[in-house]
Amino acid sequence: MSVAHWMQYLPIEIYVAWRYMRFNLKQSFIVALAVGIGVSIIIFIPSINLSFFGYFLEKTVESNAHIKVVRELDTEARNRQTLKTLYPDEGRILVSDQSLTRRRDIKAYKNLVSEIMRIDGITTAAPYVSESVIIVRGSQTRTSTMRGILPEAEKNISNIEENIQQGSLDTLSDDQVILGWRLADELGVNVGNRIQLLTNFGKKSLKVSALSNTGIYQQDLSTILVTLDTAQALLNMPNEVTGIGLKVRDMYQAENLARLIARTFDLKTTSWMEDNAVFLDQIRMFRVIIAFISFLIVFAAASSITSILIMVVASKSKDIGILKAMGTPPNAIMRMFLLQAIILSLIGVVAGIGGATFLIELYNATPYSKAETFLGIGRQPVTLNLEYTVYAIFYATLSSILASLIPAWQAGKLDPVEAINQ
């Protein structure tokens, strides 16, 4: 005849817990299901949203400068301050209107760039000129923003190069221009055609050497890229730039470094974090909402575990009484029910991760929505969000242990005589 099953050699609480779970398959299934559904929702929603946010961040932030040093228009307050330090005893000073609109471009930029590069945490710098121009092609005119860049430096700052089509950024010369493909389309020009750029200070005829396709609608309709020299010549500002794009080592240090630069060089700076403050707030808000939803889900799953286990304890009170009469200590009886909750919640967690993976695959398999195509940001395949998976595992296990505490405690303190006499 058969030797005892190996499980019989385990502590009594594990052996009995396992047998109970197998014999009460319906209850076990409901508990595992409750945990599983909760876990898959807690993982699925952040996976979809945060991967969208992440992709959007990557697109808009990683592909741009982390910090921009920008020119500043003189303000009245600033002028008063300056005048006050210059003429401390004058009392009242009449500030003329003109100074308000005077441009303060970034002068001696080459020197400034090398000094900024000395700051720890700054990895790359790319000076640029950005100014409105009129673009002329035959009878067609458009207004847009021209950007003068140093191709070598700009490549390290943005993903500009990846988007160049039918030509290259490296070979951009002083009499060439790169246009956004939608803009070129509107103007009816192709690579090899010529266009004219007009500013307050002059005009220049340039040959279209390549097109740019970022996938972002508005950008493709406005991009005009020329060399820094060309832009400076067109604007009559040979030694000045309107801004310097910077990359930093730790992207979340951008804000601090931007402030440091502003203070040190008395310049105006903006970081990607400021520029995208609304967006970052949105992510923060989303995380709060998800935390709240998770709490509700966990709470619902936990109460179902509690009520089911209370039922199990009640229906098994006679058996608990017998086990106690035969010498099972109260703590072992408690562990017996804690164990059931833990094992079932682990099964639920595994099922939940499986469920979330399935939902994500399903999501990846559905076609793009119109809105996504219109935004032009496309879509990347969504993957399981690791942070929230860990979070879900942790909370599911913790909450099911907490949920089983009351029933387990009830079982542990059950009076065997009363239980047996029932």
Add this chain to the structure above:
Amino acid sequence: MIQTDTILQTIALTKVYEGIQPVYAVRDLDLTIPQGSFMSIIGPSGSGKSTLMNMLGLLDRPSSGSLKYMGEPTETWEEKRRSQFRNEEIGFIFQAHLLLPEFTALENVLIPLQIGRNLSPARIEHAKSLLDRIGLGDRMHHRPPELSGGQNQRVAIARALVNTPSIVFADEPTGALDSTTSRSVYDLMREINREEKVTFVIVTHERELAGKTDRVITLLDGRLQSDEAPKESPS
């Protein structure tokens, strides 16, 4: 009388169920049970037999009075000690045969060994031989719902004996059995009492069965009414 060691002694043991009218289920009971004795308790329904057994078996705590095992008062023992003592030294056969329905007959019998963590192939063989002796050798892999009432009662007896306890409390162990099976159960208990010096305290309604034990105690309204050795007692 031959002097024997005392396994269990009670002094003024009392159990009161408080209420509008307090019920004295057991009242001022002095009892000394020698090691290896084979005794029975009789008395009308409600006279406190089960209550007494539960207290003697450390399942229930007395309202007052003292209960000593091998001369040691048990009142100060905490629950863990009581559990361990029940597991190692005490066997229970309850009035209603109480088995775990999810486990087979053999598994039910093995549970006390598992609780004490002393399961071994030899012990399993011992459990099987116990089941054989009470005529359930061929039914040991069936679960309680698949067995008759009498068969279940016999499984409960095997379970009470499997840990070779010092003392067994049997609350009407043969109540649900026909006279032939009843006699064989009695013979089994008697044999184990003789062979392994296991003390038996048996509650019964059957005068005939009580008459075959070495000592009969009669309870009435929770009090000891008589304590005598039957005339036709063997040995």
